[in-house]
Amino acid sequence: MKAIDIIHAEHRALGAVLQAFGFILDEVRDGRLKPDFTLLEAMIEYITEVPDKLHHPKEDEVLFVALRARLPQAGALIDKLQHDHAEGNRHIAELRDTLRRYREEGPEGFRTFEATARAYIANSWSHVALEERELLPLARKGLSEGEWANIDAAFEANKDPWSGPTGEFRSLFTRIVSMVPAPHGLGPSAGSDT
Amino acid sequence: MPELLTLENVWAGYGDAVVLEDISLTLGEGDSLSLLGRNGMGKTTLFSTLMGAARHRSGAIRFAGRDLTRVPAHARAHSGLGWVPQERDIFPSLTVEENLTVVATRGPWTLQRVYEMFPRLKERRGNMGNQLSGGEQQMLAMGRALMLNPRLLLLDEPMEGLAPLIVQELMTIIQRLTEDSGMAIILVEQHARQILPLTRQALVLERGKAVYRGDSETLLNDRALLDGWLGVVAH
Structure with missing residues (x-):
């Protein structure tokens, strides 16, 4: 079941950025960090583009199709997850719009941006939890070895799952790590002069 | 893959205490191995034995064609073994x-x-x-x-205590090392599912004894084995 390992690996990478995003929001809200819009844009690009371009298509086109065919009782759960995927575009636009307004308006724009960002983070975690706690256990039990072999082959076609076709998302991830202040990343910690 | 490291029926520990019992493994040049087990099962002791910091009691250890047990501890780092201890x-x-x-x-x-x-x-x-x-x-x-x-790099829980963002970044670097460097690597980690995809072989220790020695991929795909030996860390 390599497909499940790939999904878990992608969730871990996404989760790492979501966690760091929450940390940045905390630090800015509490006045320990000045907003770094380059970093915020990079994080938003990662948490929106990677799921949308790499993660969700594999689920929608391969795993969910096999599950619907084999386990009709999983239909409602898959509907909910696919609704989340579809809603993603609206939330992304909202997130980008509130960031743009924050940049233009200054500190007055932070509260709206923070609320939108925290809602996005919470929705992302709920979605990941639903997949890991409900969908994947169902799939693990319900699909046959032959079905898993086909799903694994389709997932493995993209050997390095979260790098992107030309490694662009791996580079983006490294850039984020270098900008996020320690201890979450490798950037200078808030208030550090080193 | 030419042979680089061989342990045959190695027993080792500290003072009179025996920690490792009858451990055997073979690692080729450029090969990679996940060394797994719950806390206190002997993973770090295996590294300490290779580096001469634990008491080797019996069994053969050959590294790059030499009897490693005859190389003084202070000379082992310059004999081709690179150790990254947990303490950094x-x-x-x-x-x-x-x-x-x-x-x-x-x-x-x-x-x-x-x-x-x-x-x-x-x-x-x-x-x-x-x-x-x-x-x-x-x-x-x-x-x-x-x-x-080094010809063999020993990484002892390199991700321990680090934030998830940095863990992901280090995993990428370790993957590059295992795939492209030509150097053999033994990697100790708690999180089996995260590191097994990075290595070709795996060794699972339980109370100082090897309970699994084989392909990483076989272990990764056997949920019962992973759960039985490694418990929640395998999920």
């Missing part, structure tokens, strides 16, 4: 660059190549070891081990 072992009073160059030996791993692998260390090259964050210290510890130009 960097000099706080030296700069990043000094930490790297002070251990340098001739070989493919130069300062420039280490900086290419860890661009952050290049940015911080003038900073003292004690001015680094935990993630930077771990990178420096790995960079120091690479500057020794």
Whole structure:
């Protein structure tokens, strides 16, 4: 079941950025960090583009199709997850719009941006939890070895799952790590002069 | 794959206490192995035995064609073994660059190549070891081990205590090392599912004994084995 390992690996990478995003929001809200819009844009690009371009298509086109065919009782759960995927575009636009307004308006724009960002983070975690706690256990039990072999082959076609076709998302991830202040990343910690 | 490291029926421990019982393994040049087990099962003791820091009681250890048990502990680092201990072992009073160059030996791993692998260390090259964050210290510890130009790199829980963002970044670097460096690597970690995809072989220790020795992929795909030996860490 390599497909499940790939999904878990992608969730871990996404989760790492979501966690760091929450940390940045905390630090800015509490006045320990000045907003770094380059970093915020990079994080938003990662948490929106990677799921949308790499993660969700594999689920929608391969795993969910096999599950619907084999386990009709999983239909409602898959509907909910696919609704989340579809809603993603609206939330992304909202997130980008509130960031743009924050940049233009200054500190007055932070509260709206923070609320939108925290809602996005919470929705992302709920979605990941639903997949890991409900969908994947169902799939693990319900699909046959032959079905898993086909799903694994389709997932493995993209050997390095979260790098992107030309490694662009791996580079983006490294850039984020270098900008996020320690201890979450490798950037200078808030208030550090080193 | 030419043979690099062989352990045959090795027993080892500390003082009179036996920690490792009858361990055998073979690792080829450029090969990679995940060393797994719950806390206190003997993983770090295996590294300590290779480095001469634990008491070797019996059994053969051959490394690069030599009987490693006859190499004094202080000479093992220069015999081709690069150890990155959990404690990271960097000099706080030296700069990043000094930490790297002070251990340098001739070989493919130069300062420039280490900086290419860890661009952050290049940015911080003038900073003292004690001015680094935990993630930077771990990178420096790995960079120091690479500057020794080892044939076998021993990584002892390199992700321990680091934030998820840095863990992901280190995993990428370790994957590059296992795939492209030509150097053999033994990797100790708690999180089996995360590291098994990075290595070709796996060894699981339970109370000092090997309970699994084989392909990483076979172990990764056997949920019952993983759950039985490694419990929640395998999920």
